[in-house]
Amino acid sequence: MKFRFQRGEDDLLKVILIDDEPIILQGLQKIIDWNALGFEIVATAQDGMEGLENIKKFKPEVALVDIRIPGIDGLTLINKLKEEGVNTRVIILSGYSEFEYAKEAIELGVESYLLKPVDPHLLEQKLEKVKQKIGKEIELQKIIKTTQEIGLEKVIEKLLLGTLDNREIDYVNSFYGLLLPWKKYQVAIVKFCEKDSQKIIEEKIFQLKKEVDLFLKRNCCGYLTIINHDICILFKDFWYPFNSKSINMLKESLVRMVGNQVVISIGSEVDDYTLIKESFNEAIRLLEKRFLFGYRGIVYIGECLEDKRCDKVEFDDKEYAEKLAMAIVLNGFDSINKIVEEKSEHFLHANLSEDDIKIGFSNFYIETLYRLSHNELYKPIIEKYLNKDILKSFYIQSTLTELKALIKFYFLSLADEIDKMNPDNLKQKISEFIEKNYFADIRLETISDAFGYNSSYFSKLFKKVFGENFTIYLDRIRVEKAKAFLKEGYKVSETCKKVGFDDVDYFCKKFKKYVGISPREFKEKQKN
CATH class of the missing domain: 3.30.70.270 (Reverse transcriptase/Diguanylate cyclase domain)
Incomplete structure (x- = not known):
């Protein structure tokens, strides 16, 4: 594939032919179609001095020079061009007997050499290579000029856009000291x-x-x-x-x-x-x-989460609003948090727009408060959480994370207010739960999870409502139940298991702590 070089729409690369034989000069002009190859013969010369003057005058990209010409020979001409910084590419023409001269010319930096008589096909190949080399050098000069003109910021823009090729990257890397490649x-x-x-x-x-x-x-x-x-x-x-x-x-x-x-x-x-x-x-x-x-x-x-979007998440607003309303009544932090997170996940997987998500969360918020408003006792509080400022605040959040955090805040605040209104109700529910399950392996984590609370928060709430911590309350209930079983005639070991203790010694220790005497002494006392 031939290299397509363009400086302008009709620009041709200039060529000068230098040979002391007129017939060779004429032959070189006709041996190939210069214009079709992208070249134009601008002058000819029959000796070295005339050739040097023409090169300085016309500044051709290429010169075909016979190595043995009168005036100054080809090698001397090439040396003078180098000394004066002339950038014309030279192709040497030589005969077999002048091969040593040709080798010396190559050492001086000529593009190539051709043996006489010149083979047209070979000449075309040599010119094509020269044209490619000139084209690349001109493109590099454009890169250098452009880089110097546009500045570093424009270079970074081109790196981001991926519009620099490897040669351009090599140059800007060197010019700006970017020290590419990086890790x-x-x-x-x-x-x-x-x-x-x-x-x-x-x-x-x-x-x-x-x-x-x-x-x-x-x-x-x-x-x-x-x-x-x-x-x-x-x-x-x-x-x-x-x-x-x-x-x-x-x-x-x-x-x-x-x-x-x-x-x-x-x-x-x-x-x-x-x-x-x-x-x-x-x-x-x-x-x-x-x-x-x-x-x-x-x-x-x-x-x-783009790679997870294929899994559709089902979310029934009415069902979840009912669950959330119950969690708010029970002041269940974990349950409130879990339901809001599930709603958020639903929005992510549904691939909705920002506006649709804000509308969806607002509707879910209103639906939940509507469920709570069925209780006349809660209506005054619910109205406070349905004001325009709160609903408007949903629409000014810049991220989904901030939106769901705000909604959690309102739901938890509402839960706290409802809880303060009716602490006795919660106390009764917890008491009934323990009354029915005191003999089982119930722990703080078990009961807090049953009521939808975080265990740390539930521990503080329990002490606030009952006036003592959960462990002491449970031990006291178990001991009271144990007293009843002992009165009924159960053995100490049987009573221990019936009230939820695994270790008899530990049971006896707890019993004596609350009653003042051991289970055996208590049993004997009941007989007397």
Whole structure:
């Protein structure tokens, strides 16, 4: 395949022919179709001095020079061109008897040599190679000129977009001292999300850019550029989540400057600069999903659930609203948290838009409060949690994480208020539960789970309601039951098992602690 070289629409590479024999000069002009090959003969010469003057005058890309010409010979002409820095490529023409001269010419840096009589096919091959070489050098000069003109930020943009070829990358790497290849590459996009006037947006972006640039220089961890009003970072051997602490600190400093309108979207880390574009494209896609996967202003590809979307999650709003209402009445932290998380998972797998999710969560919130409002006692509180400000707050949350955290907060606050209204009801339910199950292996974790509470929270709640901790209360109930069994004539060992103790000695110790005497003494006392 021939190299297609273009400097302009009709530009041809200039050629000068130098030979002392007119017939050879005429033959060279006709032996091939120069124009079809992309060349134009601009002059001929029959001696070395005339040839040198023509080369200086016309500045041809190529000169065909006979090695034995009058005036100055071919070798001397080549030397003079080198001394004066003339960049014309020379193809030497020589006879068999001049082969030693040809070898010397090659050492001087000529492109090639041809033996007389010249083979047309071979001449075309030599010219094609020269044309390819010239084309590559011109393209490299364009790269050099463009790189020097556009600056480092534009180079980084081209790396992110994947528009630099290997030769261009080699040059910019050397020119800017990028020290490629790196061990790791990762792209992050800092987006300012506030909808404001163009002037204010540009001012804010300029402030953010200065802060990001300072961060990158301080940590020697990459470069930045601006694409479509977004600050795009190419991290060097510095990646999330490995360097999450530092990147979170950067995010916090940006938030202090412009508020919570900043989000950082982070693509996956890659280990080859040819894959930088993939990390960049991932960061762009995540920007569109920042509501779903953002957490405290950072959106990361590793936290995306796209590969799990195929599993459809069923979620009956009315059924779950009923469960949630019950959990609120029982003040069950774990149950409330679990149901809200399941609702959130449903939204993720359903692949809904941000607006649809906010509407869906608002409707679920209202449906739950509606279930609670069936109890006349709760109506005054429910109305307080149905005000416009609360419902409006759902729609201004920037991420799903923040939205569900807010909804959990309202549900838990509501649960606490309802609990304060009716503590005796809860006390009765717990007492009845223990009364029916005192003989079983019930522990704090067992009963807290039965009522939908976190065990730590339930422990504090139990002491608040009953005035003593769970273990003491359970031991006291068991001892009271044991006294009844002993009165009925059961043996100490039988009574021990009937009230839920496995170890007789331990049972006797507990019994004496609460009654003041041992079970055997108690039994004897009952006989007397």
